[in-house]
Amino acid sequence: MVTSESRTGGVVLSDLTKSYGEVQAVRGVTISIHPGETLALLGPNGAGKSTTIDMMLGLTRPDSGTVSLFGSSPAAAVQAGVVGGMLQTGSLLGYLSVRELVTMVASLYPHPLNVDEVLRLTGTTEIAERPTTKLSGGQTQRVRMAMALVADPELLVLDEPTAALDVEGRRDFWTAMRAVAARGKTVVFATHYLEEADAFADRIILMARGRIVADGPPTEIKARVGARTIRATLPGVDDTALSSLPGVMKADQRGDAFVLTCSDSASSDTALRALLLHYPQASDIEVRGAGLEEAFLDLTGDDGVESDEAPRP
Template identity: 50%
Template sequence: MSFTGAVKTYGAVRAVDGVDLRIASGETVALLGRNGAGKSTALSLLLGLNEPDEGTVRLFGTTPERAVLAGGVGAMLQEARAVPRVTVGELVAFVAGRYPAPMPVARALELAGVAELAGRRVDRLSGGQTQRVRFAVALAGNPALLVLDEPTAALDVEARHAFWHAMRAYAGLGHTVLFSTHHLEEADAYADRIVVVDRGRVVADGTGEELRRAAGGSLVSVDLAGTGAEGLALLPGVRSVEVRGGRALLRTDDSDATVVALARQDAIRGLRVAPASLDDAFLALTAPGPTRTESTRKTEAV
């Protein structure tokens, strides 16, 4: 799968702005970004629902439209309406019948955790049950690439764990999975790579640990105790300084050097050192202004 210089505009808005991205066969990749960052537009280009104004998007060596028609892609999108007066089993069987080499219906229902709902009407399910049925529908064609847009949005904690267990089982068979999410902990736990999109561009691409390092590997915080924060930004390793309620929060690439410098200045009061979280990395990478650094990985495209 590859995006090469892909651009999609809506009036004056460049929803996708020159995206270059490659995902290898068998990878599980999370797509992160704020609302309006361009995630859904990128997925629509990938699924052939829209065409780029500039650049190209390729799946399995061909166009997205042809790849989808050939049955190579399964998708679970946010916007979908329940089909009235059909059962879960009937719906999944109908969708499977549209593909050249579908997954057995019983297997799709089992993987999605809805086998016990096979005889229930789709329009009489709860929100969480409906979400899992949509997952079964996405699996029905036994696709090589599975695209999931906010797949756990309507699920409780237990259902979310069951969903990710099913997704990992499917990915473990050698399939490629691309999912967007607002749950950073899910991206960190279940993705091989995390791609951060902001203002239509890829601003970071790597593992959770690589993204943390890209945003500043550690956070050092101290009490200001009435003193100002002047000069803290010049300490060794420090990349940024933020003052919160009388404490200075220093994002640093070298926490040891930063702490030693603070000690020399007799500025250690209420010292705390902690690794940067993925939340911290995400906020730093999507902050206004130019991207400071970017972690990249080269892959063989699907």
């Protein structure tokens, strides 16, 4: 039985490993998630995100290591109805309307939310009477979100929830999900959309090849590899002169413009001051923090080929 006191334990994964035959899907993953935290598991396909989530939910038994959900085993937490999830694969159950399906799922939980409220929150009110098999990809995904939300779970686990959605669908999805997170629920989601993890999570865990390669708030993840670039239009200047400015790692010429790469925000500040001091004619200056995309490539040590494929358009 999950008591309110044990819930303060949050979600604890200790040294999880899982192999499928020769393939080591997860090789020693330890994560401690505080109640109310929103955590993104970020990584390319095959990083071990889905296997980690399956072990977290008790769908897959780890080869070694333990999972504790608010002080209970995954099976006990699921039985107690404190877990809600959106799995990566899966279509909806047929021969039901959207409303009937959500009502059916709600009935399985001890303290479900009001079905109409959840339909409204997920933007599925207009399609509530439609058969579940006659929906678009985006609508299907919103119904699956409704099924996860109606449980009113303490822990909401989403395995690549927006993989099938277009840009607008993703934005709508996260708008609805923010409302949930705001209620103090613990949210864990897997994604390979870097901007999604950055925008929505309090904390990002980067996974690659079954291991955690970085763990921290989005800003910290970026700062750790935190390359910054300064772009400036500066005609008639030699790139070797620019690359010798303090804080600059390298300088690339792009026509009349230069791109100066700095290792972090402190060195880009230094470089910018030096640039303006020595080349006051520099114009059209732009300083950019590296996106998670670059952080990702750097931390996972990928050559970029795999990651180019990972984020779907």
